[in-house]
Amino acid sequence: MHLTISRDHPSPIPTQIAAEIRAAVANGTLAPGDAVPSTRALAQQLGISRGSVVTAYDQLEGEGYLLTRQGAPTRIHPELAVAERPQTAALSGLPRKVARPRISLKPSPGNAGAIRSATWRKAWREAAKHPGADVDNAGEPELRSAIADHLRLARSMAVAPEQIVITGGSREGLMCILLSLGASLRVGVEDPGHPGLRRVIPLLTWPRGC
16 A cells, blocks of 8 residues: 655644545545555554554544454455545645556455355356366467467477476476386486475376376
């Protein structure tokens, strides 16, 4: 959360913080339900006393902007009705950045927006009944083609898409390689290195296919 405050401004710092958060809600930078930094974290970020942040948060909680619960992050009140506010809601004389469109990267349980949980689960069950086209066990052809192009351009390796196999990670990839090459293969793993790769080798049972 980016806030702009100034010690030279005539308004007290708690008032500036509260006004900045109100303005962020008004212009969409903060939305109902968004978590805000703890009082300690915000004080450290702004280089001010924690008491100033506590005062600002108390004011915003009293106005219905913030919702605080013991043991949970402080959030913009989920039931806050966001209305258009005049431009003067922001503190005059303070430089402000133009708000950019926000894209949420938060994991969604499937009920984001106006989709109800029950509707989402029903759609999921119906979709699972129809897997559609056959899945290529080696990976999506478009992805393998893109990787082949990347290897050709970035690594000067002439590799055909048919020679590429997509795995679920380095451990699965190593396991497929070892199972394909056979028990007589001698394997060396760098140390220090990823411990998960070293644990793959003793788990193998020969002979098997990948």
